[in-house]
Structures are given as structure tokens and as C-alpha cells.
Amino acid sequence: MSTKIPATVVTGFLGAGKTSLIQNLLKNAKGRRIALIINEFGETGVDGEIVKACKIEGCPEENIVELANGCICCTVADDFLPTMQILLNRPQPPEHIVIETSGLALPKPLVRAFNWPEVRTRVTVDGVVAVVDGPAAAAGRFADNPDAVDQQRAADDNLDHDSPLAELFEDQINCADLIVLNKSDLMDDTARQAAEAAINKELQRRAKILPASFGAIDPAILLGIGAGAEDDLDSRPSHHELEGEDHDHDDFESFHLDLPQLTSPDQLLQKLLPTIERHDILRVKGFLNVAGKEMRLVLQGVGSRVQHYYDRAWEAGEARNGRLVVIGLKGLDRDSIARALAL
Numbered sequence: 001m002s003t004k005i006p007a008t009v010v011t012g013f014l015g016a017g018k019t020s021l022i023q024n025l026l027k028n029a030k031g032r033r034i035a036l037i038i039n040e041f042g043e044t045g046v047d048g049e050i051v052k053a054c055k056i057e058g059c060p061e062e063n064i065v066e067l068a069n070g071c072i073c074c075t076v077a078d079d080f081l082p083t084m085q086i087l088l089n090r091p092q093p094p095e096h097i098v099i100e101t102s103g104l105a106l107p108k109p110l111v112r113a114f115n116w117p118e119v120r121t122r123v124t125v126d127g128v129v130a131v132v133d134g135p136a137a138a139a140g141r142f143a144d145n146p147d148a149v150d151q152q153r154a155a156d157d158n159l160d161h162d163s164p165l166a167e168l169f170e171d172q173i174n175c176a177d178l179i180v181l182n183k184s185d186l187m188d189d190t191a192r193q194a195a196e197a198a199i200n201k202e203l204q205r206r207a208k209i210l211p212a213s214f215g216a217i218d219p220a221i222l223l224g225i226g227a228g229a230e231d232d233l234d235s236r237p238s239h240h241e242l243e244g245e246d247h248d249h250d251d252f253e254s255f256h257l258d259l260p261q262l263t264s265p266d267q268l269l270q271k272l273l274p275t276i277e278r279h280d281i282l283r284v285k286g287f288l289n290v291a292g293k294e295m296r297l298v299l300q301g302v303g304s305r306v307q308h309y310y311d312r313a314w315e316a317g318e319a320r321n322g323r324l325v326v327i328g329l330k331g332l333d334r335d336s337i338a339r340a341l342a343l
């Protein structure tokens with residue numbers, strides 16, 4: 001009987017709810033020793049910081065490893081494999097490994113990396129979980145708009161692919177064993193059906209679709225799928241196969257903005273909401289320093305939906321720097337976004 005350590009790959013577009021799902025998983029892991037590898041797009045790590053701030057029992061900070069040097073699917077050899085080896089060579093190796101890929105990553109090259117000899121003998125991919133932003137799928141955010149694609153192609157002869165959002169969506173769900181239709185709390189029956197239809201239209205393999213809010217899925221369902229995905233790559237079609245799995249991060253870009261102390265969250269929100277709309281910003285996230293508050297403010301924006309909450313007290317000696325990561329399709333007008341958000 002093999003005693004390979006199971007690993008779960010969590011994929012899904014920017015802001016779909018991957019970190020929320022993992023937080024919920026860790027909180028309900030009932031003492032199971034889970035190591036978490038987090039990869040983010042953009043040079044500033046926010047997700048890892050948020051999970052660490054939860055101080056989840058049984059998940060000490062040293063079990064959370066952040067890979068911030070690029071998209072995990074393109075840096076497997078440099079980043080991911082050495083990290084895995086360090087985890088596996090610990091005196092007490094993890095009982096389960098969870099990998100949160102960046103919202104722009106292709107899961108398949110990562111799954112393929114589990115066939116590397118040093119990893120293959122000790123770990124198996126128990127399952128690939130794709131988290132889908134239900135309301136965004138229902139609104140057709142990941143569907144190709146034929147007119148827009150034609151216009152893009154007309155404007156640039158080199159562009160021979162579908163919209164980058166649609167391609168990622170298709171690759172992510174078609175690598176999955178379990179698809180989490182997240183943000184159910186924001187969907188009525190019609191929206192849920194539209195989201196499921198959007199998934200089924202592109203899904204080319206059998207995968208269970210499970211609705212959830214904030215990724216709250218019983219760990220007994222998430223873990224222990226037993227897929228052995230590294231042995232089953234052929235049933236996981238990818239757009240990027242023909243391109244040697246290369247994919248174009250140049251379709252997206254990210255930058256960060258340093259922000260001074262706020263008098264109140266509203267001071268920023270009033271400027272942020274119209275700026276997100278005007279520049280079609282896909283994702284904003286980060287930490288802010290609010291005058292008179294001992295706690296750090298987390299700000300999370302997915303499209304035009306923005307949330308904020310205080311997560312933990314600033315620590316003694318910690319610089320109370322406000323910083324937001326901004327992600328969008330290539331061509332973001334950084335200067336005018338910075339000007340619009342200047343305080």
C-alpha cells in the first residue's frame with residue numbers, strides 16, 4: 001500500500017474565493033497536519049498574510065509557504081519543486097499539502113510537475129479543485145464575446161486566441177476533479193443555473209459541481225478525492241497544450257500603490273469604486289492604515305464588488321504601510337489610476 005502524501009491543487013480565477021476556501025479547510029481540518037503553498041500574481045503577497053493572520057490552530061506559520069516569483073505554472077522547476085522537497089524533508093512531513101495557484105495560473109503544468117521523480121515517489125495529486133466565481137460566470141464574464149474577439153483580432157494580427165479570461169476559465173475547469181460554484185449567497189436560482197450552464201458549456205470531462213458560499217465545503221469532500229491526477233493528464237484538456245503549455249501572462253498586468261494613512265475607509269472607497277469601473281480593474285487587494293485604529297484594514301475588490309474588514313492588530317515595530325495590489329488586463333493606465341486614488 002502506497003503511503004504517498006496527498007496534495008490538493010486549488011485553482012480558479014482572480015478573486016473566485018480560493019483563499020476563502022482554504023481558510024475554511026484549515027479551520028476545519030481537525031488537527032490534520034496540512035502544509036499550504038500559496039502562489040500569487042503580483043509581487044506583493046496578500047493571501048499568505050491573510051491566512052497567517054487567522055492564526056489557525058494546527059496550522060502554524062511555518063506550514064504556510066509563499067511563492068511570489070511569478071506564476072507557479074511557469075516557475076515549477078525553480079520554485080515549486082525545491083519548496084516541495086523542503087516540505088518533504090522536514091523531520092515531520094505534512095500529512096496533506098494544499099497548493100493555491102495564482103488566479104492566472106494553468107493547473108495542468110503544475111499537476112504534470114508531480115511526475116518529477118523526486119516528487120512522484122512521495123506525493124500524489126489527490127485532486128484538483130477549481131473555484132468559480134458564480135456571479136461572474138453567470139454574467140458571462142468568462143465567456144467569449146464573439147464581437148470583442150473579432151475586434152481584438154482585427155486590431156492585432158498576432159492575437160489568434162480567445163479572450164484571456166475565457167481561456168483561463170476553460171483550462172481551469174477542464175483540469176478539475178471538483179468544481180466549486182462559489183458565492184452562492186450572491187446568486188438566485190436563475191443566476192445559479194446560468195453559472196452552471198456556463199461551466200457545462202466548456203466542461204469536457206466529468207467533474208462534480210458543488211455550490212458553496214465562501215468556499216465552505218466539508219474537508220471530508222475536498223480532501224481524499226483520490227484522483228491520482230498526475231497519472232490522468234490526458235483527460236484534462238488545455239488550450240495551451242499546442243503552445244507547449246506556455247501561456248501569456250502578458251495578457252494581464254499588476255502593480256502596487258503605496259497609500260498614506262486614511263482618515264476613514266470611505267475616503268478611499270469613494271475614489272476606488274469609480275476607478276475600478278472606469279479602468280475595468282479585475283482585482284484589488286491589500287492592507288490599509290486607518291487613523292486611530294489599532295487594527296490593520298484588509299481591502300478586497302473583485303470587479304466592482306469591494307469588501308473591507310479589520311483583520312488583526314498592527315504588530316509592535318511593524319511599519320503601518322498601506323499598500324494595494326491592482327490587477328487588470330494589459331494596458332492598465334497606471335498613472336491615471338494612481339492619480340485617481342491619490343489621497
Ligand SMILES: Nc1nc2c(ncn2[C@@H]2O[C@H](COP(=O)(O)OP(=O)(O)OP(=O)(O)O)[C@@H](O)[C@H]2O)c(=O)[nH]1
Nearest residue numbers: 013014015016017018019020103183213214300307
Ligand atoms: N459574497 C461572497 N464573497 C466571497 C465568497 N467567497 C469569497 N468572497 C470574497 O471575495 C473576495 C476574494 O476572495 P478570495 O478568497 O481572496 O479569492 P481568491 O480566489 O483567493 O483571490 P486571488 O488569490 O486574488 O485570486 C474576498 O473579498 C472574499 O471575502 C462568497 O462565497 N460570497
